[in-house]
Amino acid sequence: MSIEVRNISKTFGSFKALDNVSLTVKAGELVALLGPSGSGKTTLLRIIAGLEQADPGSGEILLNDEDVADRHVSARGVGFVFQHYALFRHMSVFENVAFGLRVKRRRERPSKAFIRQKVHDLLKLVQLDGLAGRYPHQLSGGQRQRVALARALAVEPRVLLLDEPFGALDAKVRKELRSWLRRLHDELHITSVFVTHDQDEALEVADQVVVMNRGKIEQVGTPDEVFHQPATEFVMHFLGDVNTFHGRVNQGMVQFSELELPFPENRQQIVGDARVFVRPYDVTIDTKTNGLPALEAKVVRVHSAGPLVRVELLTKANQYLTSEISQERFATMNIRPESTVYVRPRHIRVFAGREG
Amino acid sequence: MAGSIALRTKRASAYRPIASTGESLLTRTILITIALATLALFLVLPLVLIFTEALKQGLGAYFAAFTTPDARSAIRLTLITALIAVPLNTVFGVAAAWAIARFEFKGKSILITLIDLPFTVSPVIAGLLFVILFGTRGWLGPWLQEHDIRIIFAVPGIIIATLFVTFPFVARELIPLMQAQGSEEELAALTLGASGFQTFWRVTLPNIKWGLIYGIILTNARAMGEFGAVSVVSGHIRGQTNTMPLHIEVLYNDYQTSASFAVASLLAFLAVLTLVVKSIVEWKNARSHAQAAREAEQGDHQ
Amino acid sequence: MLPGFGLSMGFTLLYLAFLVLIPLGGLVLYTSTRITWGEFWSRAVTDPRVVAAYKLSFGASLIAAVLNGVLGLIIAWVLVRYEFWGKRLVDAIVDLPFALPTAVSGIALTTLYARTGWIGRLFDPLGIQIAYAYPGIVLALVLIGLPFVVRTVQPALEDLEQDMEEAASALGATRWQTFYRVILPNIMPSLLTGFSLAFARAWGEFGSIYFIAGNMPFKTEITPLLILIRLEQFDYVGATAIGVVMLVAAFFLLLLINLLQWWSRRHQAS
Numbered sequence: 007m008s009i010e011v012r013n014i015s016k017t018f019g020s021f022k023a024l025d026n027v028s029l030t031v032k033a034g035e036l037v038a039l040l041g042p043s044g045s046g047k048t049t050l051l052r053i054i055a056g057l058e059q060a061d062p063g064s065g066e067i068l069l070n071d072e073d074v075a076d077r078h079v080s081a082r083g084v085g086f087v088f089q090h091y092a093l094f095r096h097m098s099v100f101e102n103v104a105f106g107l108r109v110k111r112r113r114e115r116p117s118k119a120f121i122r123q124k125v126h127d128l129l130k131l132v133q134l135d136g137l138a139g140r141y142p143h144q145l146s147g148g149q150r151q152r153v154a155l156a157r158a159l160a161v162e163p164r165v166l167l168l169d170e171p172f173g174a175l176d177a178k179v180r181k182e183l184r185s186w187l188r189r190l191h192d193e194l195h196i197t198s199v200f201v202t203h204d205q206d207e208a209l210e211v212a213d214q215v216v217v218m219n220r221g222k223i224e225q226v227g228t229p230d231e232v233f234h235q236p237a238t239e240f241v242m243h244f245l246g247d248v249n250t251f252h253g254r255v256n257q258g259m260v261q262f263s264e265l266e267l268p269f270p271e272n273r274q275q276i277v278g279d280a281r282v283f284v285r286p287y288d289v290t291i292d293t294k295t296n297g298l299p300a301l302e303a304k305v306v307r308v309h310s311a312g313p314l315v316r317v318e319l320l321t322k323a324n325q326y327l328t329s330e331i332s333q334e335r336f337a338t339m340n341i342r343p344e345s346t347v348y349v350r351p352r353h354i355r356v357f358a359g360r361e362g
Numbered sequence: 363m364a365g366s367i368a369l370r371t372k373r374a375s376a377y378r379p380i381a382s383t384g385e386s387l388l389t390r391t392i393l394i395t396i397a398l399a400t401l402a403l404f405l406v407l408p409l410v411l412i413f414t415e416a417l418k419q420g421l422g423a424y425f426a427a428f429t430t431p432d433a434r435s436a437i438r439l440t441l442i443t444a445l446i447a448v449p450l451n452t453v454f455g456v457a458a459a460w461a462i463a464r465f466e467f468k469g470k471s472i473l474i475t476l477i478d479l480p481f482t483v484s485p486v487i488a489g490l491l492f493v494i495l496f497g498t499r500g501w502l503g504p505w506l507q508e509h510d511i512r513i514i515f516a517v518p519g520i521i522i523a524t525l526f527v528t529f530p531f532v533a534r535e536l537i538p539l540m541q542a543q544g545s546e547e548e549l550a551a552l553t554l555g556a557s558g559f560q561t562f563w564r565v566t567l568p569n570i571k572w573g574l575i576y577g578i579i580l581t582n583a584r585a586m587g588e589f590g591a592v593s594v595v596s597g598h599i600r601g602q603t604n605t606m607p608l609h610i611e612v613l614y615n616d617y618q619t620s621a622s623f624a625v626a627s628l629l630a631f632l633a634v635l636t637l638v639v640k641s642i643v644e645w646k647n648a649r650s651h652a653q654a655a656r657e658a659e660q661g662d663h664q
Numbered sequence: 665m666l667p668g669f670g671l672s673m674g675f676t677l678l679y680l681a682f683l684v685l686i687p688l689g690g691l692v693l694y695t696s697t698r699i700t701w702g703e704f705w706s707r708a709v710t711d712p713r714v715v716a717a718y719k720l721s722f723g724a725s726l727i728a729a730v731l732n733g734v735l736g737l738i739i740a741w742v743l744v745r746y747e748f749w750g751k752r753l754v755d756a757i758v759d760l761p762f763a764l765p766t767a768v769s770g771i772a773l774t775t776l777y778a779r780t781g782w783i784g785r786l787f788d789p790l791g792i793q794i795a796y797a798y799p800g801i802v803l804a805l806v807l808i809g810l811p812f813v814v815r816t817v818q819p820a821l822e823d824l825e826q827d828m829e830e831a832a833s834a835l836g837a838t839r840w841q842t843f844y845r846v847i848l849p850n851i852m853p854s855l856l857t858g859f860s861l862a863f864a865r866a867w868g869e870f871g872s873i874y875f876i877a878g879n880m881p882f883k884t885e886i887t888p889l890l891i892l893i894r895l896e897q898f899d900y901v902g903a904t905a906i907g908v909v910m911l912v913a914a915f916f917l918l919l920l921i922n923l924l925q926w927w928s929r930r931h932q933a934s
Binding site: 412 | 669687693767782
C-alpha cells in the first residue's frame with residue numbers, strides 16, 4: 007500500500023515542526039526519514055499514523071489513494087513501533103502481541119485458538135518463541151523491541167511505521183537488529199517508514215532515504231544518490247565528514263586555495279562566490295608533484311588505527327583539511343607529521359553562496 | 363503506608379492532550395462536572411455553610427461567641443496545647459527525618475511503620491491507650507492518685523493525646539524531601555570544614571525550609587483541631603478541660619448553633635490558611651525546580 | 665559519614681518509646697492480664713450491640729471507600745488531564761478534609777443534611793433521611809477519605825507513559841478499551857493504596873460521624889463511639905476489648921490490602 011503526504015504543515019506554538027511537506031512512498035518500499043533532532047521527522051511519522059493532527063486545512067494524507075485525515079489512529083490500519091517500545095507493562099509477551107486481536111469488535115474478533123496460533127507464529131517470526139510467558143521487564147532491550155514489532159504486525163497493518171526503532175539500544179544490538187529488520191522486510195514486503203538520526207542505519211537499511219532539516223525535506227533518493235549526489239549543503243554535511251573551501255566560480259571553473267578545477271555536474275548556473283566540498287576519501291596525497299594541479303600541505307597528525315588512515319593536513323593558506331587513504335597506500339608513502347605533501351581533490355561538489 | 367499527604371513537586375505533566383488519545387468533549391465535560399460537583403458538595407458547601415451560620419446573627423453575636431469565659435478558656439487551652447505539641451513534634455520530626463533519610467540501619471521500615479501508627483489507629487483508641495496508662499483504674503492510676511497528680515480529665519492528658527495524634531506530620535513531610543535531595547551537599551560542607559551543627563544550620567535547613575514550614579503548619583492545624591483522642595481524655599469539664607473542638611461540641615449540643623459555628627469558623631479559617639501555605643510552598647518548589655532545570659539546560663548550551 | 669546519627673536516633677527512639685511503645689505495651693499487658701478470655705468473648709464478640717456497631721462501621725467504611733475510589737479517580741483524572749478554569753484552586757481545595765478539624769466538618773455536614781438544612785430539605789419531601797441515618801455516616805466518611813485517593817492516584821497518572829496509550833490506540837483499541845485494559849491496570853496499585861488509606865481512616869473515624877450519626881444503639885452507633893461510652897462508664901475492660909478487636913481488624917485489613925497491592929504490582933518491576 008502506498009503512502010502519500012501532500013502539503014502538510016504542523017506548528018507547535020510558534021515552532022514550525024513541518025513546513026509544507028510532500029512525500030510519496032511506493033507500496034512495498036522501506037523508507038527512512040533521516041535528520042537531526044527537531045527536523046520534523048518524528049512529527050511527520052506521527053501525522054501519518056494519526057497520533058498527531060496536521061495543522062487544520064494544511065494538506066492531505068493518503069493511504070492507498072484514500073484520504074485518511076479524518077480517520078482516528080485506531081481505524082487507520084497502521085502498525086506503529088515506538089522508540090521506547092511502549093509495551094504494556096502489566097501484560098505478558100503473549101498478551102501484548104494478542105492485544106490488537108482481542109480488542110477487535112466481537113464480529114471481527116478471531117477465535118481464541120486462532121489468536122494463540124497467530125501470536126505463536128509471530129513470536130517465531132521475531133525469534134522469540136519460548137518467551138511468550140515473560141513480562142516486559144524480564145526482557146532485554148532488543149527482545150522488547152522485537153515484541154513491539156510482533157505486536158504491531160499482529161493486526162496485519164497495511165503500513166508499518168517505526169519511530170527510532172533502535173534508538174534506545176546499544177551499538178552492537180543495534181547493528182544486528184537493523185540487518186534483521188531488512189531481512190524481515192524482504193520477507194513481508196510491507197510498506198514501511200522508519201525514523202532515524204543515524205545515517206549508517208538509514209543508508210544500510212532503506213530503499214529510499216528522505217533527508218529532513220528544519221521541517222522541510224532536503225532530498226529524497228536511494229542511499230547511493232543521497233550519499234554520492236547530495237542535493238544540498240545540508241545533506242552533504244549530514245551524511246559523513248566533509249572538507250569545506252570558499253571559492254569563486256568563473257566560466258565553468260571554480261577557484262579555491264590556489265586551485266582551479268572544472269566541475270561537471272553543475273545543475274544550477276553558479277556565478278561568483280561558491281562553497282566547495284570534498285569528502286576526505288576523495289582527497290589524494292602524493293609525496294611529490296606530478297604536474298597535476300595540487301595543494302602543498304604539511305602533515306599535522308596521522309591516525310592509522312582503523313580500516314583507513316586519516317591524515318590531518320594544513321595547507322599553505324593555513325586551512326585544515328582531512329584526507330583518508332588506504333593502509334596499503336599509506337605503507338608505500340612513509341609520511342609522518344611535518345612531512346610536506348601534495349594533495350589533490352578527486353571529486354568536488356560546488357554550491358553557490360558564501361555561507362551554508 | 364503513609365496516611366499523610368506529602369508535598370508534591372508539581373511536574374509539568376508529561377501528558378499532552380491530543381486527538382489520538384483524548385476523550386470526546388462530551389466525556390470531558392461529564393467527568394469535569396462530576397469532579398467539580400463532588401468537591402462542591404463535600405468541601406465547598408460545608409465551608410460556605412460554616413461562615414454563613416457563624417454570621418447569621420450578626421457580627422456582634424459572632425464576636426460575642428469568643429468572649430464568654432468558657433470560650434476564652436477553650437481558646438487558651440487550645441493555644442497552650444499547640445504551643446507545647448508543635449515545637450516538640452517539630453524537633454522530633456527533624457530528628458527522625460535526619461536519622462531515617464541520612465543513614466542506613468536495620469529495622470528502618472519498622473521505625474517508619476511506628477511513625478505512621480497514629481494514621482492507622484483510631485483517635486479514640488489513641489485516647490484509650492493513655493486512659494489505660496494514666497486513668498484511675500489504669501496502670502499508673504493508683505500511684506498518681508497517691509501523689510495527687512491528675513493526667514486524665516486534666517490538661518496534661520490533653521497535651522499527651524495531642525502529641526500522639528500529631529507527631530508524624532513533620533517527619534512525614536521531611537523524610538521524602540530529604541531522601542530526594544540526597545546528602546551530597548552536606549558531605550561537601552563537612553569536607554570544607556563545617557561542624558555538624560553548622561552543616562545542618564547552613565546547608566540542610568535552607569534546603570528543607572519550605573517542607574518544614576508546611577509540616578509545622580499542618581501539625582498546628584491538627585493539634586488545634588483534634589477531637590476524638592482529646593474527647594476521651596478530657597472529661598469535658600467546662601472552663602477547664604475543654605479545647606476549641608470540644609467547646610464547639612458543647613455549644614452545638616446546647617443548640618447554640620451560631621456560637622458553635624463562630625468558634626468553628628476560627629478553625630476553618632486555620633484550615634484554609636494551611637491550604638494556602640501548602641499551595642505557596644508547592645508553587646515555590648515547582649519554581650525552583652523549573653529554574654534549576656533551566657539553568658542546567660543553559661549550562662548545556664554553553 | 666554525616667554526624668548526628670546517635671543523637672537523632674536516640675531522641676527519636678526515646679520519644680517513640682514514651683509516646684507509642686509504652687502506651688501500646690500497656691494495652692497489650694492490660695488485655696492479657698486483666699481480661700479473661702470469657703470476658704473478652706462476651707464483651708467484644710457476642711454482645712449484640714457491639715456486633716451491630718462493627719457491622720455499621722465496616723459496611724459504611726467499605727461503601728465510603730468504594731465511592732472514594734470512583735470519585736477520587738475521576739477527580740485525579742480531571743486534574744491531571746484536563747485544563748479548565750480554576751483548576752489550581754480545585755487542586756488546592758482537595759486537601760481541605762486533611763486540614764479541617766473533624767468536629768467542624770461534622771457539625772457542618774449535619775447542619776447541611778439535616779431535615780431543615782440546605783440539602784437535607786431537598787430530600788426530605790422524598791422521604792429520604794440523610795443526617796442521623798446511614799447515608800449521613802457514609803457521606804461524612806466520603807468527605808474525610810477523598811483526598812487520600814486523589815493524592816495517591818494523581819502522581820501515578822502523571823507518571824503513566826503516554827506511549828502505552830498511543831500504542832493501544834494504534835492497535836485498534838477504543839478509548840474505553842484503552843482505559844480499562846491499559847490505564848486502569850497500571851494505576852491499580854495506587855488506586856488500591858488510596859482505597860486502603862481511605863478505608864483505614866474511615867474505620868477509625870470518630871469526630872465527623874459523631875454529630876451526623878444520631879448515635880442510636882443498634883442503628884447508628886459506630887464502634888469508636890462505643891469505646892468512648894464504655895470509658896465514660898469507667899468500664900476499662902469493655903472499652904479495651906472492643907479496642908483490641910478494632911486494632912486487630914485494622915491490622916488484618918492493611919495486611920490484606922498490602923497483599924493485594926503486591927499481587928497487582930508483581931509484574932511491573934520498573
